[in-house]
Amino acid sequence: MNFKEKLKSNKFLITAELFPPKGTDISSFLMRAESLRDLDAVNVTDNQRASMRTGSLAMCKILLEKGFEPILQITVRDRNRIALQSELLSASVLGIENVLIISGDHPSAGEYPSAKPVYDLDVLQLIKAARTLETGIDLAGKKLKGSPKFCIGAAVNPAATPNDLQVLMLKKKILAGAEFFQTQTIFDAAQYKTFFDKIKNPNVKILAGITLIKSPKFMQFLQKLPGVNIPIKIQERINSASDPLSEGIKICSELISDLKTFSDGVHIMAIGMEEHIPNILSLQ
Amino acid sequence: MILTIKKSDEEILESLKGESAVFIIACAGCAVKSHTADKQAVETISKLLSDNNIKVLGIEILGAVCNTQKAQETLSKNINFQKAKTILFLSCGTGVQAVGSFSDKRLIAVLNSAAIAAVEPSYSKFCSVCGDCILSYTQGICPKTRCPKSLVNGPCGGFVNGKCEIDPAKDCVWVLIYEKLKQNNALDKFLNRFIEPR
Ligand code: SF4
Numbered sequence: 001m002n003f004k005e006k007l008k009s010n011k012f013l014i015t016a017e018l019f020p021p022k023g024t025d026i027s028s029f030l031m032r033a034e035s036l037r038d039l040d041a042v043n044v045t046d047n048q049r050a051s052m053r054t055g056s057l058a059m060c061k062i063l064l065e066k067g068f069e070p071i072l073q074i075t076v077r078d079r080n081r082i083a084l085q086s087e088l089l090s091a092s093v094l095g096i097e098n099v100l101i102i103s104g105d106h107p108s109a110g111e112y113p114s115a116k117p118v119y120d121l122d123v124l125q126l127i128k129a130a131r132t133l134e135t136g137i138d139l140a141g142k143k144l145k146g147s148p149k150f151c152i153g154a155a156v157n158p159a160a161t162p163n164d165l166q167v168l169m170l171k172k173k174i175l176a177g178a179e180f181f182q183t184q185t186i187f188d189a190a191q192y193k194t195f196f197d198k199i200k201n202p203n204v205k206i207l208a209g210i211t212l213i214k215s216p217k218f219m220q221f222l223q224k225l226p227g228v229n230i231p232i233k234i235q236e237r238i239n240s241a242s243d244p245l246s247e248g249i250k251i252c253s254e255l256i257s258d259l260k261t262f263s264d265g266v267h268i269m270a271i272g273m274e275e276h277i278p279n280i281l282s283l284q
Numbered sequence: 285m286i287l288t289i290k291k292s293d294e295e296i297l298e299s300l301k302g303e304s305a306v307f308i309i310a311c312a313g314c315a316v317k318s319h320t321a322d323k324q325a326v327e328t329i330s331k332l333l334s335d336n337n338i339k340v341l342g343i344e345i346l347g348a349v350c351n352t353q354k355a356q357e358t359l360s361k362n363i364n365f366q367k368a369k370t371i372l373f374l375s376c377g378t379g380v381q382a383v384g385s386f387s388d389k390r391l392i393a394v395l396n397s398a399a400i401a402a403v404e405p406s407y408s409k410f411c412s413v414c415g416d417c418i419l420s421y422t423q424g425i426c427p428k429t430r431c432p433k434s435l436v437n438g439p440c441g442g443f444v445n446g447k448c449e450i451d452p453a454k455d456c457v458w459v460l461i462y463e464k465l466k467q468n469n470a471l472d473k474f475l476n477r478f479i480e481p482r
């Protein structure tokens with residue numbers, strides 16, 4: 001079963017995220033990927049945090065060759081409509097069907113604050129453009145010789161407030177053609193359930209994003225990000241643990257157990273600590 | 285109006301390297317409202333020039349430099365302008381180029397043209413002159429200009445407590461639009477409206 005088929009099944013889906021190397025040495029990327037063998041799909045980020053890295057498309061192709069099911073992340077930040085459509089066709093030619101379409105971190109958040117923010121299309125427009133390409137024409141109305149097929153995902157942030165606006169946006173993305181969602185990081189399953197009950201939809205799968213807290217320092221970094229809300233109980237556990245990493249692994253595992261009771265799946269963002277994902281999952 | 289901001293003294297002096305005399309054109313249109321071409325701004329630039337041994341041959345305050353025909357008429361009667369080889373502009377970039385369209389003189393921009401903005405009490409960048417206005421669909425608030433990601437069909441996931449992820453000091457413009465959509469019972473319309481790429 002491929003990822004698109006799994007979306008139609010009742011399976012609790014598990015995906016994770018890998019970031020490409022900064023440079024041409026892909027050995028560590030491949031090592032981290034090995035820890036994700038048993039997952040349903042693996043996202044490859046697109047110059048995340050607006051920092052320059054090797055391209056998502058190249059790394060997705062390598063993953064595909066090694067027997068993984070990649071999800072190509074595409075932001076609308078760096079490319080205009082010509083390049084975006086071209087990237088989608090390239091993905092299809094390379095056998096990559098899954099794409100996650102997101103707005104991306106603004107250049108001002110990254111290594112090149114004065115880089116030109118492109119945003120020629122917005123997320124809705126690119127989702128629709130991908131659906132248009134599938135019908136054999138492009139945004140200019142020109143005929144394609146051979147048309148692509150996609151499984152399209154998008155992002156949703158349970159912590160965005162006013163929350164109802166984010167719910168509305170999710171609905172809009174579904175109308176535009178999104179088939180699955182991966183959320184920003186959550187730490188509180190009960191709180192997420194309230195949000196999930198508002199957004200659950202039989203036609204799409206929504207995977208709750210979770211992050212491995214590896215140290216008190218990393219937790220402090222996370223807390224500074226807008227909308228990140230770590231329950232006091234979890235903070236205390238990390239702060240008082242003699243081995244914060246293994247405590248973090250336990251916390252992730254417990255969160256997944258809770259999510260299994262209602263969520264469609266999880267999306268794990270281990271941020272370089274992917275080697276611990278098998279451990280998180282084995283504690284289930 | 286066009287919001288202008290004065291360049292740094294270093295940059296101005298750098299662009300004037302080797303010049304010994306200039307003529308100043310100040311714009312009484314937008315630049316005056318930005319306080320970048322008013323009396324005080326003219327005095328400030330004059331002082332900078334004299335401190336650096338650059339002579340001011342004359343000053344012309346034009347109603348609006350971007351009115352090319354009017355500018356040409358007025359300047360053709362100004363002997364000091366005719367004599368000058370280098371012209372300093374306290375105007376937006378359009379003003380500089382309007383004069384450049386009928387004059388071969390060296391043109392020096394003193395101001396940066398920053399935005400189309402509303403003035404007073406604060407300068408707010410409201411429009412980026414895109415040439416294809418969508419305000420009728422966005423409750424009169426321009427996300428092309430006021431959302432850093434120019435998202436026209438709705439927000440990203442970055443707003444927290446109504447503030448923008450890129451600058452938490454600023455409201456997320458989509459939250460502002462959302463509040464108006466709610467007030468006007470237009471949420472359904474928003475959900476079903478798709479603004480095509482233009
Ligand atoms: S959509 Fe925005 S940028 Fe375009 S004309 Fe209207 S206000 Fe100006």
Ligand code: SF4
Nearest residue numbers: 431439440448456457
């Ligand atoms: S938070 Fe709002 S204003 Fe800021 S980038 Fe996102 S949608 Fe635009």
